[in-house]
Amino acid sequence: MPLDIVMLGPPGAGKGTQAARLAKHYGIPAISTGDMLREAVQAGTDLGSRVKAVMDRGDLVGDDLMIEIVRERLARADTANGFVLDGFPRTRPQAGALDAMVNEGGLSIIDIAVPAEELVRRLSSRRICRDCAAIADPASVERGATSCATCGGMLVQRSDDREQVVRERLAVYERNTKPLLDYYRDRPSFRTIDGLQPPDAVFGAIAEAIDGMAAPGGGDKVRTPLVPEGPRPGAAG
Numbered sequence: 001m002p003l004d005i006v007m008l009g010p011p012g013a014g015k016g017t018q019a020a021r022l023a024k025h026y027g028i029p030a031i032s033t034g035d036m037l038r039e040a041v042q043a044g045t046d047l048g049s050r051v052k053a054v055m056d057r058g059d060l061v062g063d064d065l066m067i068e069i070v071r072e073r074l075a076r077a078d079t080a081n082g083f084v085l086d087g088f089p090r091t092r093p094q095a096g097a098l099d100a101m102v103n104e105g106g107l108s109i110i111d112i113a114v115p116a117e118e119l120v121r122r123l124s125s126r127r128i129c130r131d132c133a134a135i136a137d138p139a140s141v142e143r144g145a146t147s148c149a150t151c152g153g154m155l156v157q158r159s160d161d162r163e164q165v166v167r168e169r170l171a172v173y174e175r176n177t178k179p180l181l182d183y184y185r186d187r188p189s190f191r192t193i194d195g196l197q198p199p200d201a202v203f204g205a206i207a208e209a210i211d212g213m214a215a216p217g218g219g220d221k222v223r224t225p226l227v228p229e230g231p232r233p234g235a236a237g
């Protein structure tokens with residue numbers, strides 16, 4: 001049965017941090033639309049040049065483009081057993097498109113809640129690896145670490161993590177993405193998690209919620225398998 005997880009929450013809530021951990025725990029790929037776009041910018045592709053200015057000012061890339069990117073990514077064979085989607089959907093049209101791409105009753109929707117001032121604090125001090133995009137441990141950044149613990153690459157600040165852009169991203173979240181909570185709230189597989197807890201505790205709470213939904217009767221949803229093995233229907237492979 002595919003385990004299709006959607007991570008919701010404002011910028012800095014810990015979606016990326018937890019998506020990586022959930023992916024490892026459940027053996028499914030973490031798919032971050034932000035990482036995909038940043039890779040395209042770094043590689044200087046046509047996509048990268050189309051989205052760079054939008055991202056640098058903290059705005060959202062257009063729905064049609066994002067839906068196409070995610071449709072192609074979810075058609076790959078490695079999502080046959082599920083995925084952790086981080087950064088998508090962010091608008092109502094994106095949420096509708098996702099429901100049409102997968103078995104919507106099978107989505108596990110996790111909203112990580114964190115107050116705005118903590119988000120600004122986290123994002124202004126965040127550093128990521130220029131080479132592998134891993135998020136550096138905040139404690140090691142505070143101690144002065146300049147290289148990635150995973151691959152040794154240089155730690156850098158994201159261009160949209162400057163305080164002014166962070167505030168714009170939070171405003172964009174309030175306007176465009178927060179309304180999605182109402183779109184999902186009534187589904188039995190929707191959970192809000194307190195993201196102010198330490199990362200280990202946040203992870204434990206999310207895993208417990210997901211395991212509870214998958215248990216018989218938990219969440220009262222039918223986890224109909226899309227495909228028992230191999231790629232999803234229409235997968236490019």
Ligand code: AP5
Pocket residue numbers: 009010011012013014015016017018033034035037054055058059060061062066086087088089090094122123125126127135136137138160169195196197198199202
């Ligand atoms: P994206 O990369 O998705 O950015 P975001 O949603 O703004 O989220 P962040 O990556 O900033 O935060 P996060 O919640 O993942 O937190 P993290 O785990 O890193 O998108 C970037 C841009 O791409 C968008 O602005 C837009 O332009 C474009 N884009 C992407 N997807 C799009 C879409 N679908 N449609 C349109 N445009 C799109 O944690 C943050 C920091 O806090 C880290 O330093 C971390 O170590 C720390 N931390 C994490 N958890 C904790 C904790 N529990 N306690 C203390 N510190 C913690």
